[in-house]
Amino acid sequence: MNNTPLVQLENVSRIYQQGKVQVAAVTEFSLDVQAGEFSVLCGPSGSGKTTILNLIGALDEPSLGRVRLEGRDLAELGRSDLARLRRDRIGFVFQSYNLNPVLTACENAEFVLALQNIPKAQRRQRVMAVLAEVGMAELAQRRPDELSGGQQQRVAIARAIVSHPAIVLADEPTANVDSATADAILDLMVRLNQEQGITFLFSTHDQRVMDRARRLIHLRDGRLEHDEVRG
Amino acid sequence: MQLTTMAWRTLMRNKRRSVITAFSVAFGVLLSVTFTASSDYAYTNMINTSAVMGLGHLSVEHPDYQDTPTLDKRLLDAEAVQQRALQTPGVTAAQVRIMGQAMFASGAKSVGGAFIAIDPGQETPAHNIFLRTLVEGQCFSADEEHGVVVGAKMAEKLNLRLGKKLIFTMTDKDGELVSELGRVSGIFKTGDDSVDGAVVLFPLALARKGLGYEPNAASLVAIFLSDHRAAKTIKGKLAGLWAQRPDIGVLTWQESQPDLAGLIAVDRLFNYLLQFLVGLVIAAGIMNTLLMSVMERQWEFGIMMALGMMPGQVVRLVLLESCWLGLLGLALGVIITTPWFLYMARIGIDFSGQIGKDYSAGGVLVDPVMKFRLYRESAMCIAAAVFSLTMVAGIFPAFKAGRTTPVENLKQG
Structure with a gap:
């Protein structure tokens, strides 16, 4: 059995240059995430949650340290390889849904599959199955401006999981929806994690998300404060 | 979802801006047709008139x-x-x-x-x-x-x-x-x-x-x-x-009448230069529009790149928008130019009141009625030039969109 963690961060620091001042968003941070986890990065604003998600998601590069995904050192990959990695192995759910406004729900959900050059008939079939899974099959032909916030977030989840990624990174996924919708979305994600074994890593300070997490990674000022694994 | 469809829909998101820009391309077509078709008519007229004044289009002589x-x-x-x-x-x-x-x-x-x-x-x-x-x-x-x-x-x-x-x-x-x-x-x-x-x-x-x-x-x-x-x-x-x-030697009209050939060549050169300058102004407008559109959508590009879109695909998407803009501009250009062209090809504008009826250039009589005649090659050339210019205008915005890293784009949200 392969015991390599799905995600490994080794002494990672991320320092930004703001004018003449250097600001450390993350400092000497290490973390392992195993496949199948339902984990949460939590902490106050500015604690480095989003920066860590960006580093794991190959959207940003660490100033120091190493980030590995499925054992691959991201620093060794070029821009195109990183894009391919994001496309094939990582799913993203953003705070503001970020669906493409010119595409329908169905087209948004199949965007990644189209980038993977999967034949149209095959990707349509997969997308419709996933949209049904997230309860959006009936609204597949609607554009984002014809959907509520919760519906848009469901489409965003469908987009994130349709390509069977190794991990879904969700940045404050409940921040812009009402409580009932947030609960529904979280229930959906828990179900996908339990039934399909999809690995989720959230960044949030929403208590509802933290309540459902099996692991809480507390951050403060860009450093690991406490790593809590629940039974 | 094809990039071409996505590019078209993106262009139609801001219909007013896209249509205004397409009209600037169309105006370029109108100007280019005006310059080229009036020249094609005038040159053809001068060459044919010079031919019937003695030497023909070709002369066979010692x-x-x-x-x-x-x-x-x-x-x-x-x-x-x-x-x-x-x-x-x-x-x-x-x-x-x-x-x-x-x-x-x-x-x-x-x-x-x-x-x-x-x-x-x-x-x-x-x-x-x-x-x-x-x-x-x-x-x-x-x-x-x-x-x-x-x-x-x-x-x-x-x-x-x-x-x-x-x-x-x-x-x-x-x-x-x-x-x-x-x-x-x-x-x-x-x-x-x-x-x-x-x-x-x-x-x-x-x-x-x-x-x-x-x-x-x-x-x-x-x-x-x-x-x-x-x-x-x-x-x-x-x-x-x-x-x-x-x-036996054979001479073309250009060789037997170098003055006329030189006059036409110089006039044609100035004509091209003028059209090029007009094209540059229009291209700057198109580039400005595309650049604005790209700057406004940096966040979107960040999302698309986060989802796995390659930088080259982002470049291609913006170039396709430019391509659609060029095609839309050409189509509008044909629509606004056709009535003007037909009027000028059939009736024209009589300048004999301004330049007199006896007007010659390079020793050849010139028709004081300005008319249009557009050869197929000229029309193709105009279409190709206008379209190419639109595409060239899209290169910088496209590379700007593709060059930025996903995290930088996402920060613009």
């Missing part, structure tokens, strides 16, 4: 005649050359002529000028501007051995009327001065005083007799083409026919 046009340099079998030329595709007419300098005198005065000796049995107004512009009398017939047709200005200078005698003195093939007597059968008026005061037509037979030419000899065969643009190609074919004949 190879040295162009440099030193003396009458000893002649074609000895002009009729055979004429018949061979007439069998060549693209040639609509071939006329045997003798052209040279002479002194013309009447009882009153004498003036220097040029003569064109023609075969009245073969010449038609379609290929001879002087016969087309007869204002008095008619062309001499094949039976009239001493008939002459003179310009109105010369008739005025020499006090000539129909039936009056005209003596012309020229140098024969051996360099001796010879004189012949003619009688005025017709008077022409082209509108260009320099031509009307200097050109005289008389029979080929009379010229051959006076110059001591052999029965089939002539100084040139003027060849007329259905399309002047084929001059170089047909010259190549004809020159091939007579490759073994060192006494």
